Amino acid sequence: MSGKEEISQHIHEENKPASPNSNSRREALKTLATIPVLGAMAYGVYQKKKKEHNNKLVGNIFSFDADPAVIDRQPDGKTIRLGIIGIGLRGSQLMQALGFATPQYIESLRELEKKDSQNTRYKDFLEQEDLNVEIKGVCDIFDVYAKDAALAGANVNKEGVNGKLEKLPTIYKHYKELLAAKDIDAVVIATPDHWHGTMIIDAVNAGKHVYVEKPLTWTVPETYLVADAVRKSGIVFQLGHQGRQIEINHRAKGIIQKGLIGKITLIEVSTNRNDPNGAWVYPIHPEANPSTIDWKQFEGNPERIKEYFDYMTSVGAAKYVGPEAREKFSLERFFRWRCWWDYGTGLSGDLLTHEYDAMNHMLNLGIPASATSSGGVYFFKDGRTVPDVLQTTFEFPDRDMSLLYTATLASQYKRSRKIMGTDATIELGSTLDVTIDRASVRYKDKIEKGIIKPGEPFYRYASGKSIDALSSATEMYFAERGLLFSYVEGKRYNTTFLHIREWLECIRQNKKPSCGIEEAFEEAMAAHMGTRAYLEGRTMYWDADKQQITRG
Amino acid sequence: MSEKHAYSCSQLSWLVILRVLIGWYFMYEGLAKIMAPNWSSYAYLRDSKGIFAPLFTLLTDYPVVMTMVNAINMYGLTVIGLCLILGCFVKFANIGAIGLLSLYYLSHPPLLDVHYIIRPEGSYMWVDKNLIMLVAIVVLMLFPTSKMIGLDRYIYRKK
Known part of the structure; x- marks a missing residue:
């Protein structure tokens, strides 16, 4: 039938007289x-909802309330008066977390915002919660850093260049003068590693609360002194492992405690960096010279230096000392101190400690029973003595578990932290992922019913949001x-800010921070075992009764 | 010639099928968003590219605006879909559909060398499925069917 005929038929049908009944029926139709x-x-x-509901019941087992990571703030807490010791790269970041930055820095944030309206760092900094602190004193042995820190401390209103500054905090030439100041309640220490222990002990003796950057100590002997001093005191102590504040770590801890991933036998953690800055080749300040740097103070506490030399020579590790004389002024050694055992603790102290502490937080591991290490200077052959590639294995026989740390400073291929259990594996990166094991007994029936697909991420959690396998x-x-x-969260979490905030609130409320002296002691000993295993080329053991590192 | 006598039987059938299928697509897109817990267009808008991208990302800065945008997407899509399937108030549903599809197209134009984090499921250059559906709805506007098959037949009946 042609179109025309069809239309005419259509018209014909419409015009056809019909019974009222059939007409209205056709109308309705x-x-x-x-x-x-x-x-x-x-x-x-309906079918989709039914299936989702069944799956949801399984997914829900991971969606419980985890401990809140943020301590409640007392509304009428007192103002805490702070002194800052060591204001280089990390010290400046800590001051920013406290809410203080130089006018130049504020200006640079404004520039960033001008260039890219999506860049919210300036806005975030302005809106950062006020921690109710005053910077009363600063101390750095490089004059430029000390002056900058004083400017930052006086920049209460977060102004740019030519803005109004409040009263400058006192600049102290020596940290002991700062510790003696009556108008300082608490100190933040962000000096090189070889000064941490000595300064903590001196600060505790001066009655100051302490926030110190990791690692806790440089030598093994001082670790006991520090722990004793802090334990006996009434001060509030926090070690700078801000990873304690990462929300997904709290959730991972909950998942593990509920036994949802089964028996854990292996943990893999890593460090992956690939740039000079990440390998501690920090820029050398143009104004740095023997007249602006107090080299004598940089050298360190003679007692600590003796502990270091005694150890290195007694175990045949003298080749790792130096190579330059300690008293010889060196800009490289001043700014890039992490590259030498003479001042730093290498990958062990700088980065393994973050990984170990995260796992100690989630699993309460304690000090490992043994440690082995290997590695070398494989890429940055710039005269450094600390390795740029390091593998350390910690054994926890009482937990039937190994922790494997692998690090390179010459590849930043992303490797997540993996906690491997018999029923599932937790991967921690920017998100928390749980992948159910194909051989899991716990989830066997769910796998057989097809509710869980083994080998694929089944549960995902990212900053406040549970996402299960049903999500798009x-x-x-x-x-x-x-x-x-x-x-x-409306804005990105700054974990350093949260960690410092926790410390300050603990001072006000007389509570114990999340990375106190016991956690710090465990961190220090684990790192020292890894370091010694590398330096001595053999396995190190922990004698729990004697609280000593031994050689088996 | 009166409007309702304009099409042959098969023309009318296929036009209605097209209308119902587009309606189905809209309605399920809306329902899926309503059913998804905490669904938000935030991520999609943040991923906007092209010359209008600053406008779309600006919306995400205001929680109140985001609540409105989300509601328009969830309930707008559902209601438009329902109207197209049932054939009621199709004239308005069409306008709404064209409005939404234009926004989708403009926020995510399939330009050369533009990379979206949410990858499209096909390969597109300048023309994508949103644009084609938009044009299909324009065609449906020019060849309306709801007063023949659909509730508009009752709503707009001659008294």
């Missing part, structure tokens, strides 16, 4: 013809890229 489509959709949606691919993808962070 044409009006309501598509309604059955809705029935089909309702059926489909898009959500999964965004979670992976960390983009959900800014959405869920």
